[in-house]
Amino acid sequence: xxxxxxxxxxxxxxxxxxxxxxxxxxxxxxxxxxxxxxxxxxxxxxxxxxxxxxxxxxxxxxxxxxxxxxxxxxxxxxxxxxxxxxxxxxxxxxxxxxxxxxxxxxxxxxxxxxxxxxxxxxxxxxxxxxxxxxxxxxxxxxxxxxxxxxxxxxxxxxxxxxxxxxxxxxxxxxxxxxxxxxxxxxxxxxxxxxxxxxxxxxxxxxxxxxx
Numbered sequence: 001x002x003x004x005x006x007x008x009x010x011x012x013x014x015x016x017x018x019x020x021x022x023x024x025x026x027x028x029x030x031x032x033x034x035x036x037x038x039x040x041x042x043x044x045x046x047x048x049x050x051x052x053x054x055x056x057x058x059x060x061x062x063x064x065x066x067x068x069x070x071x072x073x074x075x076x077x078x079x080x081x082x083x084x085x086x087x088x089x090x091x092x093x094x095x096x097x098x099x100x101x102x103x104x105x106x107x108x109x110x111x112x113x114x115x116x117x118x119x120x121x122x123x124x125x126x127x128x129x130x131x132x133x134x135x136x137x138x139x140x141x142x143x144x145x146x147x148x149x150x151x152x153x154x155x156x157x158x159x160x161x162x163x164x165x166x167x168x169x170x171x172x173x174x175x176x177x178x179x180x181x182x183x184x185x186x187x188x189x190x191x192x193x194x195x196x197x198x199x200x201x202x203x204x205x206x207x208x209x210x211x
Contacts (some may be wrong), residue, residue, distance in 0.1 A: 009153035015156040016171065017135065021069040023168045026106040030114050033101045035090030037115075041086030042129075045079045049133040056137035065201045075130050085123040090119030116173045125151075127183035133192045138197060143189045 006082035013035065020027040024129040059068040089097065094115040098108055128151050155178040162170025 003114045006100075012152055012156055016159060019156075019159055019163055019171060024106070024110070026110055027168055027171075028105055029099075029103075029107050029109040033098060033103065033107075033111065034115060036101075036120060037090075037097055038086075038118075041083065044082050045126070045129050048075060048079055048082075049129055050055065050153045052130070052170075053133050053137045056134055058203075059131065060138050060198075063201050066196060068198065068201075072130070072134055075133070076126060079126045079130050080123070084128050087122045090122070101153075110168065113169070117172040118175045121179030124176070124179040124183040127186045131186040135189065135193065138193065140193065140197075143193070147182050147186045147189070150185050151178060152176040154181055 016031060017028055020031055034082045035120045052071055056075075058070055059065075059071060094112040095108060097115065098111045103111055128147055135141070135147075137143040155174050158174035158177055159171040162174055164170070168172065
């Protein structure tokens with residue numbers, strides 16, 4: 001799933017640049033700035049998932065349900081805190097962020113609105129990152145892959161469709177919409193996994209404790 005996500009991210013950048021150039025060079029520059037800025041928000045969460053995955057995997061294999069749930073809970077809260085900080089920065093200080101890259105007037109006009117719209121998707125992205133990590137730790141690679149594909153694969157088609165009716169803003173709106181869709185999908189899969197794979201471990205844990 002991680003390899004597919006990285007490959008899709010590259011294709012997404014190429015496709016979005018192709019759409020943005022039809023509006024203006026400034027729009028392409030704004031997207032380039034956003035892509036650099038979002039690294040400081042998403043990279044810590046990505047690092048968190050790499051650290052959480054072996055902990056979740058160990059506790060799932062050891063039938064330690066409460067410890068597995070604790071690892072999931074703490075991962076969600078930490079990721080939420082990181083994403084909340086990122087959201088506040090993008091919402092409250094978009095001009096300052098853009099000026100780090102010496103944005104001109106045309107880029108500021110596009111970029112301030114773009115960063116604020118895209119930032120709406122940061123909080124839902126918590127579920128799109130952490131829950132697939134749980135799925136992978138349980139050995140369920142396909143559900144994890146499905147969420148990652150939805151997060152990255154849905155953005156470009158949405159951007160194309162929305163740009164035809166909403167213009168440049170439609171491209172920015174596609175980012176939070178894709179994150180919300182992926183979060184919803186991840187939540188549905190988690191509810192299924194919890195019912196059929198995690199809850200039954202409770203009984204096994206009790207049985208092991210009595211031996």
